[in-house]
Amino acid sequence: MSDRTIAAPAGGGLSPDGLLAGIARRSEAVLIPLGALLIGLAIFSLFLLTQGKSPAEYFALVYKAGFGTAFSWQNTLSRTAPLLLAALCVALPARLGLTVIGGEGAIVLGGVAVGALALPLSGFPAVIAIPVFLAAGALAGGLWIGAVGALRHWRGVNETIASLLMAYIAIALMNHLVEGPLRDPASLNKPSTHPLPDALRIGNIPGWDVHWGLVAGIVACIVSWVLIDRTTLGFAARVAGGNVRAAQVQGLPVGKLIVGFTALGGAFAGLAGAFEVAAVQGSANASLAAGYGYTGILIAFLARHNPLAIIPVAILLAGFEASSGLVQRRMGLPDASTLVLQGIVFTVILISDTAYGRWKLFSPERWRS
Amino acid sequence: MKTEHENGAIGVETLGMTMRFGGFTALDNASIAIPAGTFHALLGENGAGKSTLVKCMMGFYHATSGQMLVAGREAKIADPKAAHALGLGMVYQHFTLVPSLSAAENLVISREDAPKIIDWRKERADLGAFMERMPFAVPLDRPVRTLSAGEKQKLEILKQLYLGRRFLILDEPTSVLTPDEADEVLGHVRGLCEAGEISVLMISHKFREVTAYADDVSVLRRGRLVGQGRVADLSHQAMADMMMGGQSLAKPAARSGQRGETVLALDGAKARDRSGLKDILIERLEVAKGEIVGIAGISGNGQTELMEMLTGQRPLEAGTMTVESTPYTATRSETRTLGVRVLPEEPLHNACAPKMSVAENIALRSFDANGEGTRFWLKPSAMKALADRLVGEYKVKTASLESPIASLSGGNVQRAVLARELTGRVDLLIVANPCFGLDFTAVAEIRARIMDARNRGAAVLLISEDLDEILELADRVLVMSEGRIAYETPIAGADTATIGHYMAGHQ
Numbered sequence: 051m052s053d054r055t056i057a058a059p060a061g062g063g064l065s066p067d068g069l070l071a072g073i074a075r076r077s078e079a080v081l082i083p084l085g086a087l088l089i090g091l092a093i094f095s096l097f098l099l100t101q102g103k104s105p106a107e108y109f110a111l112v113y114k115a116g117f118g119t120a121f122s123w124q125n126t127l128s129r130t131a132p133l134l135l136a137a138l139c140v141a142l143p144a145r146l147g148l149t150v151i152g153g154e155g156a157i158v159l160g161g162v163a164v165g166a167l168a169l170p171l172s173g174f175p176a177v178i179a180i181p182v183f184l185a186a187g188a189l190a191g192g193l194w195i196g197a198v199g200a201l202r203h204w205r206g207v208n209e210t211i212a213s214l215l216m217a218y219i220a221i222a223l224m225n226h227l228v229e230g231p232l233r234d235p236a237s238l239n240k241p242s243t244h245p246l247p248d249a250l251r252i253g254n255i256p257g258w259d260v261h262w263g264l265v266a267g268i269v270a271c272i273v274s275w276v277l278i279d280r281t282t283l284g285f286a287a288r289v290a291g292g293n294v295r296a297a298q299v300q301g302l303p304v305g306k307l308i309v310g311f312t313a314l315g316g317a318f319a320g321l322a323g324a325f326e327v328a329a330v331q332g333s334a335n336a337s338l339a340a341g342y343g344y345t346g347i348l349i350a351f352l353a354r355h356n357p358l359a360i361i362p363v364a365i366l367l368a369g370f371e372a373s374s375g376l377v378q379r380r381m382g383l384p385d386a387s388t389l390v391l392q393g394i395v396f397t398v399i400l401i402s403d404t405a406y407g408r409w410k411l412f413s414p415e416r417w418r419s
Numbered sequence: 420m421k422t423e424h425e426n427g428a429i430g431v432e433t434l435g436m437t438m439r440f441g442g443f444t445a446l447d448n449a450s451i452a453i454p455a456g457t458f459h460a461l462l463g464e465n466g467a468g469k470s471t472l473v474k475c476m477m478g479f480y481h482a483t484s485g486q487m488l489v490a491g492r493e494a495k496i497a498d499p500k501a502a503h504a505l506g507l508g509m510v511y512q513h514f515t516l517v518p519s520l521s522a523a524e525n526l527v528i529s530r531e532d533a534p535k536i537i538d539w540r541k542e543r544a545d546l547g548a549f550m551e552r553m554p555f556a557v558p559l560d561r562p563v564r565t566l567s568a569g570e571k572q573k574l575e576i577l578k579q580l581y582l583g584r585r586f587l588i589l590d591e592p593t594s595v596l597t598p599d600e601a602d603e604v605l606g607h608v609r610g611l612c613e614a615g616e617i618s619v620l621m622i623s624h625k626f627r628e629v630t631a632y633a634d635d636v637s638v639l640r641r642g643r644l645v646g647q648g649r650v651a652d653l654s655h656q657a658m659a660d661m662m663m664g665g666q667s668l669a670k671p672a673a674r675s676g677q678r679g680e681t682v683l684a685l686d687g688a689k690a691r692d693r694s695g696l697k698d699i700l701i702e703r704l705e706v707a708k709g710e711i712v713g714i715a716g717i718s719g720n721g722q723t724e725l726m727e728m729l730t731g732q733r734p735l736e737a738g739t740m741t742v743e744s745t746p747y748t749a750t751r752s753e754t755r756t757l758g759v760r761v762l763p764e765e766p767l768h769n770a771c772a773p774k775m776s777v778a779e780n781i782a783l784r785s786f787d788a789n790g791e792g793t794r795f796w797l798k799p800s801a802m803k804a805l806a807d808r809l810v811g812e813y814k815v816k817t818a819s820l821e822s823p824i825a826s827l828s829g830g831n832v833q834r835a836v837l838a839r840e841l842t843g844r845v846d847l848l849i850v851a852n853p854c855f856g857l858d859f860t861a862v863a864e865i866r867a868r869i870m871d872a873r874n875r876g877a878a879v880l881l882i883s884e885d886l887d888e889i890l891e892l893a894d895r896v897l898v899m900s901e902g903r904i905a906y907e908t909p910i911a912g913a914d915t916a917t918i919g920h921y922m923a924g925h926q
Contacts, residue, residue, distance in 0.1 A: 071819070072821075075821070279797075280796060280797055281795055281796055281797060282786055282787035282793070282794055282795055282796070282797055283795070284797075285779070285782075285786050285787070285797055286786075286787070288772065288775065288779075289772045289775070289783060291772075292771075292772025292773065292774055292775050293768070293769075293771060293772045293773060295732065295763075295768070295769050295770075296769060296770050296771055296772055296783070297772075298730065298731060298732045299730045299732070299761050299763055299769060299770055300751065300754075300783050300784065301731065301749055301750050301751030301752075301753065301754045301755075302751055303750070303751070
């Protein structure tokens with residue numbers, strides 16, 4: 051180990067040496083996930099070849115349907131909104147060292163909460179009703195995933211298993227409510243809650259065919275980044291995530307941090323469900339469990355749990371999802387091929403975790419004279 | 420015994436052994452000869468290259484250049500298996516036995532040629548014959564976890580002999596033993612050398628053991644062999660000088676000041692131990708301003724749990740804990756208002772977030788402090804300035820303030836954590852094994868800092884498995900055994916034999 055006392059003040063980050071070292075240190079966090087993504091796509095291409103399909107055609111179609119035209123961009127961005135929020139439900143607890151994979155449950159309950167309020171709030175003006183919808187969705191999701199954090203901290207229940215199983219409970223709860231107490235008798239072949247009056251629907255961003263959930267998702271990502279990177283709460287959470295014993299010895303409120311961050315992540319996922327009902331579907335039903343929560347896991351891992359990085363990754367993944375219909379029609383590939391793609395990329399991402407610190411190229415010392 | 424036909428000690432020699440990691444030379448042209456049947460000690464500070472040398476010898480590393488002679492013949496050691504085949508074996512600092520198995524089972528399963536189906540009757544007979552030939556014995560039928568540390572270390576050595584090893588490397592073999600146990604184990608090792616059964620290369624930090632048991636000594640410093648000789652010809656001072664290269668050690672600050680009023684008090688404090696089966700019960704423990712209270716004891720007698728009680732990680736089931744007469748639960752606001760600072764053992768694992776930067780780890784105490792109040796927004800410039808200052812003051816060697824703290828050497832992690840904990844108001848300092856595994860210079864410097872905190876009026880509780888450290892620093896010595904405070908004496912009346920007696924669990 052080439053230890054040496056730093057002679058120059060650490061402000062030396064501005065020197066060419068320090069600059070290169072800084073770039074080397076940061077580029078590892080970008081290049082490894084990017085490389086893993088490309089490897090994952092390459093393996094998926096092999097899969098396509100085994101099916102007798104052309105990878106070139108596939109990626110051309112994905113580009114066309116996801117990013118090729120203004121229309122396809124709008125399609126992609128509408129799908130981005132819930133993915134951003136669902137990814138935060140993974141990324142925020144992850145900074146505390148927790149692997150929460152049950153965001154789907156929070157999305158579903160967030161949507162049901164809005165569906166349940168459709169009738170009671172139908173007489174209220176939108177300025178009151180819409181904030182209440184969103185708050186209710188966030189509250190439902192926050193309580194659900196916050197409970198996962200509480201179980202983890204005070205009862206030692208594994209948060210990964212608990213959140214996953216609780217997602218199934220949430221979906222079962224939704225089915226029960228939607229088909230029972232909350233069912234709109236008018237919904238015949240697809241049991242749903244009472245639809246939101248048109249006046250209380252969340253509209254589109256002016257000039258776009260994309261609802262306001264996208265803005266909410268981006269704001270949530272930025273707020274999360276600021277919280278983690280710029281506030282003492284986020285710092286404390288990172289310490290607890292880095293070493294819970296050190297955090298305890300420092301007297302940091304580990305339990306509160308765990309419950310707070312899991313609840314916040316859950317609240318964001320709940321918000322995603324609220325937007326799905328209030329802006330897209332108009333009522334809560336089984337299509338709430340569309341798998342956004344699971345895609346969110348992949349996005350968070352690809353983004354290395356960095357809330358800002360979640361934004362471009364979510365857009366990319368949303369593009370793949372947006373294109374699945376066209377791919378299905380043109381190439382005769384089943385809908386599930388997107389899942390195959392996601393599964394492969396996720397596996398490669400998990401493997402790539404062992405690559406950090408292996409290459410001298412990324413070592414800051416390599417770039418200091 | 421697979422090597423029955425070739426028994427007895429073999430000599431091992433390294434010639435110009437050099438090991439480079441990239442541009443860094445960990446070991447530079449080291450030539451050490453250990454003739455058959457001799458006991459050779461290897462001294463050196465942390466990072467001096469001792470581990471690198473023995474890892475090259477055992478085939479964990481491949482030396483960049485240099486040769487090795489085993490029993491006079493040149494040997495290429497590709498991996499540890501090849502080393503074992505030549506009769507080279509290593510005993511590690513920490514035990515490598517399976518706690519739930521008996522000694523007999525541990526011995527048999529360690530054999531590379533252990534059969535798929537074990538004929539225990541035959542193995543027992545073989546083991547019996549083997550033990551006959553050995554100068555010391557351990558109980559063969561009890562689960563290893565019920566053996567004392569000394570017995571376990573003896574079993575580790577027996578295991579090497581059982582495996583037919585004829586040259587042993589011992590890596591700080593006594594660090595987990597009481598002084599009595601250490602003497603016993605090393606006495607047996609010495610006996611085996613004299614009987615011509617084995618040759619030994621022992622890594623050690625303890626001059627006393629080197630003088631008492633080794634024939635020859637080699638001293639490494641910064642990867643280079645800086646001294647060699649017969650132990651009989653060398654004084655402790657001469658060995659220390661070789662290790663340090665003539666640089667002077669920080670002398671512990673002289674004691675000054677008066678014992679003041681009580682700061683920390685535990686009364687009938689009771690908690691579960693790690694296993695959940697036994698209790699830790701501290702009837703009465705007081706630490707006053709301007710004194711160091713040392714808690715001695717062999718590891719695993721409740722010190723870890725006591726530390727956890729003091730840092731709020733282990734809830735009290737009964738009794739009270741107070742600091743400055745107010746109930747204390749180790750929350751962040753309490754530690755701040757009462758000036759409580761903590762230096763846990765193995766700071767990288769207990770007091771740092773390893774992947775966070777040096778600067779961030781140094782800020783762990785103060786990142787949310789804003790004068791008397793707290794802050795919501797981080798202030799990176801203040802964190803950086805603090806880290807910059809402390810890294811300079813405490814001579815923390817780091818490539819940069821942004822490097823992850825895990826990339827620092829043990830001594831430098833300890834310096835960084837010490838810098839953090841001793842900055843600001845310190846009324847109560849709780850320390851556990853602060854010098855474990857650190858080199859000479861770091862040890863002297865860290866002890867001086869602790870003494871300095873005491874002299875400035877802090878109450879210091881020092882929990883340490885290193886009795887010498889306690890005797891050097893403490894004003895009062897307590898012995899912890901089986902989760903209780905078994906003995907207390909002022910330093911003036913402290914007697915190693917009595918303390919060792921209580922440490923070993925005798926009443």
